[in-house]
Amino acid sequence: MANERKSGLKASLRKYTGKALKATIKGVLFYAVYFVLWMFVAPFATMIPGLQQSIETFVAIYITLMVIGELMAGTIYQYFFGAGKAMFVILYLMLSLKGGIMGMTIENINLLIDLRLFLAIAMLLSLLGLAKSVLQAINYVNDKAELTLT
Amino acid sequence: MIGIATTIFWAFLIIFSISAAYSVKDFQFDFGDPQMSIALDNKLLFSLPIHIQNRGLYNLGSFNVTTDISDANGSPIAHGSTFVQTIRKGERVTVFHNVTMDINDVIQNSSSYLFSDSQLNIAESVGMSLAELIPVQASANLSYPWGAPLYNFALGAPAYEPYNITHIKVTVPISFENHAFFDLAGDLQINMYNSQDLSLGAGTATINAPQHSPYSGNIELYIAMTPQATPSGYFELTLHAQYFNYGPWVILYG
Numbered sequence: 034m035a036n037e038r039k040s041g042l043k044a045s046l047r048k049y050t051g052k053a054l055k056a057t058i059k060g061v062l063f064y065a066v067y068f069v070l071w072m073f074v075a076p077f078a079t080m081i082p083g084l085q086q087s088i089e090t091f092v093a094i095y096i097t098l099m100v101i102g103e104l105m106a107g108t109i110y111q112y113f114f115g116a117g118k119a120m121f122v123i124l125y126l127m128l129s130l131k132g133g134i135m136g137m138t139i140e141n142i143n144l145l146i147d148l149r150l151f152l153a154i155a156m157l158l159s160l161l162g163l164a165k166s167v168l169q170a171i172n173y174v175n176d177k178a179e180l181t182l183t
Numbered sequence: 184m185i186g187i188a189t190t191i192f193w194a195f196l197i198i199f200s201i202s203a204a205y206s207v208k209d210f211q212f213d214f215g216d217p218q219m220s221i222a223l224d225n226k227l228l229f230s231l232p233i234h235i236q237n238r239g240l241y242n243l244g245s246f247n248v249t250t251d252i253s254d255a256n257g258s259p260i261a262h263g264s265t266f267v268q269t270i271r272k273g274e275r276v277t278v279f280h281n282v283t284m285d286i287n288d289v290i291q292n293s294s295s296y297l298f299s300d301s302q303l304n305i306a307e308s309v310g311m312s313l314a315e316l317i318p319v320q321a322s323a324n325l326s327y328p329w330g331a332p333l334y335n336f337a338l339g340a341p342a343y344e345p346y347n348i349t350h351i352k353v354t355v356p357i358s359f360e361n362h363a364f365f366d367l368a369g370d371l372q373i374n375m376y377n378s379q380d381l382s383l384g385a386g387t388a389t390i391n392a393p394q395h396s397p398y399s400g401n402i403e404l405y406i407a408m409t410p411q412a413t414p415s416g417y418f419e420l421t422l423h424a425q426y427f428n429y430g431p432w433v434i435l436y437g
């Protein structure tokens with residue numbers, strides 16, 4: 034009995050360590066990609082006030098949601114966080130890109146950038162991610178229900 | 184499968200966006216010295232050479248430069264637009280941004296532009312499509328000083344001297360400063376009237392005042408020795424210059 038409990042504890046510890054390791058690797062990889070890409074964006078970051086802060090906030094929240102989602106792997110909450118991540122991307126892009134038309138003033142020069150095409154594609158991809166999470170959640174619940182019946 | 188496809192599309196979108204933004208620093212714009220010449224219809228033609236070098240990763244699309252010049256009241260004076268469909272990567276292009284200005288129009292809007300220095304409003308806008316997909320536009324409102332071609336125009340007191348037994352020679356001093364950015368060359372016609380609006384005589388002087396320089400000269404006319412020649416009256420002036428015509432305008436004497 035004690036041996037069984039011990040091996041059960043060992044298995045769940047291994048499971049959670051694996052999840053944590055996977056979440057850490059994903060988070061570090063994502064941050065590394067952000068770090069590399071940021072080097073290309075850095076020359077413009079000084080010209081656009083608040084750009085760096087805005088991107089850093091986005092990356093921080095996205096990584097947090099991703100890590101929590103990974104830690105919740107194997108539960109219904111994983112899909113909740115997946116859907117939450119997709120919705121966060123949609124809302125954040127809509128708000129930070131101001132509907133796709135960004136205007137700023139640099140030393141008496143008004144700069145207007147039309148990012149509506151980029152925003153539309155990003156929205157579609159995020160919606161696809163949202164739909165994927167919802168479908169996966171339905172599938173998960175379905176599988177659970179089948180297991181209960183059998 | 185959806186997850187992999189979405190990830191691939193996301194990666195493509197992010198890499199494309201960042202590389203398109205990164206390419207901006209490899210676009211080089213140089214503005215040459217603006218040149219001024221006379222168009223066929225005697226209008227002033229400003230030509231600004233723009234050298235564009237695209238060292239970026241993508242083509243530049245719909246490059247356009249627009250200039251709108253208006254007076255202090257917002258009335259349009261001149262418009263110029265230059266458009267280049269595509270500037271391919273690695274390509275160096277020189278375009279001339281031309282703006283034609285009709286000085287007659289400026290003076291028609293307000294004759295004060297002829298005699299008083301003022302300001303012109305210039306709305307400048309440069310637009311392009313990064314990677315032929317992301318439209319970007321930069322615009323600025325500038326104000327450009329307008330120098331009056333006949334600044335401080337004045338006629339001195341007419342000097343009378345007998346010419347022959349029937350006529351008197353009248354010499355009228357003219358002075359002004361040409362503050363304009365163009366040379367003023369033309370004929371100034373003068374008509375002398377007495378206080379009863381009767382024409383006494385007329386004369387013409389050729390004026391040549393380089394830009395940003397003062398001018399002083401005389402205009403001579405001959406009037407008949409009649410009792411109608413009163414000591415006071417008015418001069419009616421008409422200017423036929425290279426870029427514009429103006430007049431008649433009236434200056435009192437005596």
